[in-house]
Amino acid sequence: MSSVRPTNAAPTGLKPLVFLLCLLPLGLLIWRGFEAGLGANPVETLEHATGDWALRLLLLTLCATPLRQLSGWSWPLRLRRMLGLYTFFYASVHMALYFTLDLELDFYMLGNEVLKRPYLSVGFLAWALLIPLALTSTDRMIRRLGRRWKSLHRSVYVIGVLAVLHYLWLVKADVREPLLYGAILIVLLGWRAWRERRDRKGGRRSQAVRTV
Amino acid sequence: MLIRRPSDLRPSEITSPELFHGRRRFLQGALAAGAAAAFGLPAVASAGEKLPNVVKSPYRVDEPLTPYDAVPEYNNFYELGTGKDDPQRNAARLKPKPWTVEIAGACEQPGRVGFDDLIAGLALEERVYRHRCVEAWSMVVPWVGVPLGQVLAKYKPLSSAKYVAFTTLMDPQQFPGQRLPVLEWPYREGLRMDEALHPLTILAVGVYGEVLPNQNGAPLRLVVPWKYGFKGIKSIVKIEFVEHEPRTSWNLAAPDEYGFYANVNPAVDHPRWSQKRERRIGDWLKRDTLAFNGYGEQVASLYSGMDLRKSF
Numbered sequence: 001m002s003s004v005r006p007t008n009a010a011p012t013g014l015k016p017l018v019f020l021l022c023l024l025p026l027g028l029l030i031w032r033g034f035e036a037g038l039g040a041n042p043v044e045t046l047e048h049a050t051g052d053w054a055l056r057l058l059l060l061t062l063c064a065t066p067l068r069q070l071s072g073w074s075w076p077l078r079l080r081r082m083l084g085l086y087t088f089f090y091a092s093v094h095m096a097l098y099f100t101l102d103l104e105l106d107f108y109m110l111g112n113e114v115l116k117r118p119y120l121s122v123g124f125l126a127w128a129l130l131i132p133l134a135l136t137s138t139d140r141m142i143r144r145l146g147r148r149w150k151s152l153h154r155s156v157y158v159i160g161v162l163a164v165l166h167y168l169w170l171v172k173a174d175v176r177e178p179l180l181y182g183a184i185l186i187v188l189l190g191w192r193a194w195r196e197r198r199d200r201k202g203g204r205r206s207q208a209v210r211t212v
Numbered sequence: 213m214l215i216r217r218p219s220d221l222r223p224s225e226i227t228s229p230e231l232f233h234g235r236r237r238f239l240q241g242a243l244a245a246g247a248a249a250a251f252g253l254p255a256v257a258s259a260g261e262k263l264p265n266v267v268k269s270p271y272r273v274d275e276p277l278t279p280y281d282a283v284p285e286y287n288n289f290y291e292l293g294t295g296k297d298d299p300q301r302n303a304a305r306l307k308p309k310p311w312t313v314e315i316a317g318a319c320e321q322p323g324r325v326g327f328d329d330l331i332a333g334l335a336l337e338e339r340v341y342r343h344r345c346v347e348a349w350s351m352v353v354p355w356v357g358v359p360l361g362q363v364l365a366k367y368k369p370l371s372s373a374k375y376v377a378f379t380t381l382m383d384p385q386q387f388p389g390q391r392l393p394v395l396e397w398p399y400r401e402g403l404r405m406d407e408a409l410h411p412l413t414i415l416a417v418g419v420y421g422e423v424l425p426n427q428n429g430a431p432l433r434l435v436v437p438w439k440y441g442f443k444g445i446k447s448i449v450k451i452e453f454v455e456h457e458p459r460t461s462w463n464l465a466a467p468d469e470y471g472f473y474a475n476v477n478p479a480v481d482h483p484r485w486s487q488k489r490e491r492r493i494g495d496w497l498k499r500d501t502l503a504f505n506g507y508g509e510q511v512a513s514l515y516s517g518m519d520l521r522k523s524f
Binding site: 044 | 279281282285286290294296297347349392394395465466484485486491493494496497498
């Protein structure tokens with residue numbers, strides 16, 4: 001990144017580029033569906049891919065703040081909303097596929113399964129908790145909610161934990177992949193906890209240095 | 213359920229009792245099998261090669277076969293990787309020729325037997341079976357194999373033999389998955405003697421009329437169509453007659469989730485997911501799972517008096 005660029009401006013074209021990159025996994029699935037094939041079990045391929053991308057985008061969203069704090073750039077925050085909305089988008093497609101193809105739009109079954117199966121309870125809850133975040137993601141809502149906006153959007157930490165549990169509890173024996181996502185989540189949340197503690201301990205002493 | 217749908221199962225999909233019990237046809241099959249056996253089996257060829265003298269067994273379900281490509285492409289064979297397509301990618305590591313099987317335990321003729329000798333004198337039969345994975349997907353597979361009971365009989369089990377224990381090859385060179393502690397290696401499975409001797413139970417050496425691909429468990433694997441797929445142990449190197457119920461790999465890994473019996477049972481859920489329905493590979497929607505995978509008429513009597521919720 002060029003150092004002459006003002007730190008609060010996103011590199012030119014970054015936002016549209018990230019927008020398109022986030023659409024790529026979906027585009028790839030659609031292309032595979034029509035051209036290359038989705039493997040022996042297409043439903044599983046679609047459900048796993050959309051779930052994977054919802055979780056990856058959630059973790060990317062959580063990278064924005066540490067990246068800003070480490071680099072001093074402010075543009076990561078300008079991508080955060082888009083990444084968050086894409087998380088909700090992929091999670092919703094994931095849910096819709098499950099509800100349509102696994103449960104055939106049977107609401108009674110959905111309630112039954114969500115209450116009975118812990119991995120579905122946490123997965124469903126993670127998706128449901130994303131809804132208020134998506135609804136309050138507009139500039140108007142940010143202004144209207146003021147300080148409460150920040151508290152509300154902190155629920156994304158809980159959503160991250162629920163999403164990793166959802167993955168961990170559905171695999172049969174090979175837990176390497178869900179644990180990898182869990183480790184990344186722990187680093188991202190741990191970073192925040194560490195900063196918070198440091199700030200509280202450091203008190204006023206470092207206040208002046210930290211505030212830009 | 214709020215939305216009732218007509219049963220997915222058409223009467224034509226149920227194998228007719230006539231097929232299973234039609235003695236006339238079965239005897240005809242047996243005669244043909246005898247004829248084939250008389251010709252003898254040539255040394256078994258490599259994966260994908262056509263198997264000669266395969267007799268079509270009357271044990272076949274009248275349902276569309278799972279696409280030819282899906283069977284070697286979509287596998288649970290953790291020794292070759294835990295992803296569904298890993299086994300196909302890593303298949304070349306396994307060397308199924310030559311192959312020796314150790315026959316051990318309570319029998320009159322224990323010893324080490326070459327693959328060809330193990331199945332010598334037995335006719336290769338094609339059996340079209342439903343295959344139901346514990347993960348709630350299923351296939352219809354045209355296996356080629358020999359009845360396990362006929363293989364076991366060669367080694368004259370003693371009356372003290374109550375169970376048969378099977379072991380997969382242990383070799384991290386050929387099975388890189390064994391370097392990871394995902395399961396306790398080598399993979400082990402077992403059957404009660406009456407299950408092992410049941411005519412539906414086979415040792416498969418082929419599929420789709422061809423030599424078994426490595427990723428499907430070459431050169432020989434167990435197929436027990438009324439049980440969840442993980443009972444079908446692959447690349448077997450040891451068959452042991454034992455007195456007590458043997459420990460089995462998935463049961464060791466999660467005893468509350470995978471029982472020794474592992475009979476397909478829509479009434480007993482996996483603790484983490486439902487077993488009521490399954491997705492047939494190739495289908496978009498799910499269908500109802502059948503008790504004993506649809507083989508209840510043939511095998512339910514093996515378990516009479518047992519609480520299948522406890523002995524799951």
